[in-house]
Amino acid sequence: xKKEIAINITNHIKKWMKSNNSFYVIEEIxxxxxxxxxxxxxxNGKQIVSAFHLNKIEEExxxxxxxxxxxxxxxxxxxxVGNKSTTAAEIRxxxxxxxxxxxxWKYNPLKRDGKNAERKAYFKxxxxxxxxxxxxxxxxxxxxxxxxxxxKLCRNRQSADRITxxxxx
Numbered sequence: 001x002k003k004e005i006a007i008n009i010t011n012h013i014k015k016w017m018k019s020n021n022s023f024y025v026i027e028e029i030x031x032x033x034x035x036x037x038x039x040x041x042x043x044n045g046k047q048i049v050s051a052f053h054l055n056k057i058e059e060e061x062x063x064x065x066x067x068x069x070x071x072x073x074x075x076x077x078x079x080x081v082g083n084k085s086t087t088a089a090e091i092r093x094x095x096x097x098x099x100x101x102x103x104x105w106k107y108n109p110l111k112r113d114g115k116n117a118e119r120k121a122y123f124k125x126x127x128x129x130x131x132x133x134x135x136x137x138x139x140x141x142x143x144x145x146x147x148x149x150x151x152k153l154c155r156n157r158q159s160a161d162r163i164t165x166x167x168x169x
Contacts, residue, residue: 001094003049005101006066006075009136009146010050016143024147025055029063036065040084046071056151062088064150077103079154088154095133102133105153107160115164123160132156 017026029036029051036043036051049066061082069076069090077091093104107130109119124130134149135142 001075001077001092001103003068003073003075005094005136006049006077009077010066012137012140012143012146013050013052015140019140022144022147023057024144025057027053029053036067039063040080043067043078043080049075054147054150056147059151060154062150062154079150081154088157089150091134094136100138101136103136105132105134106130107132107157109161111161113164119160119163122163123156126160127156 013026014028017028020026029039031048031051034047034049035045036048038044039051043065047068051066052064053061054064055061063080063082063084065076065078065080067076067078068074069078069092074092077089079088079091080086081088089105091103091105095102095104107120107123109116111119120130132149132153134146134153137143137146
């Protein structure tokens with residue numbers, strides 16, 4: 001995504017934070033010269049628009065990083081799980097449909113156990129498509145729904161990733 005889009009989303013989140021009255025608690029993570037330090041080896045030192053720690057009551061927390069993930073001026077929304085051990089999603093694509101922009105993410109498991117086709121089939125069957133579209137907030141009023149969509153994406157991805165543990169596939 002273009003840096004301007006990342007800045008726009010960040011501005012809506014920051015405005016939302018000032019009037020927050022929801023199930024979400026969010027904290028902005030300080031940066032040094034627009035980079036993270038002592039966060040996680042793959043994120044440290046890269047240019048960042050903003051970083052947040054997002055909590056939902058009685059659910060897992062996530063870190064939201066609006067970051068130049070590959071150091072090529074193409075910004076991503078990278079979502080880390082609460083313990084920072086892995087990413088739940090790396091989103092860079094933006095689609096424009098009838099003047100409304102959405103972040104686009106595609107489920108593409110890369111596990112090395114030979115069961116990725118089964119994971120993809122499960123994801124598509126249960127969630128309708130391998131592609132997830134998340135409308136970009138147009139104002140701070142849209143931020144709650146944006147967070148709901150991000151949580152849903154992360155839960156669905158984690159469910160599909162773990163399906164081979166649930167069933168003997």
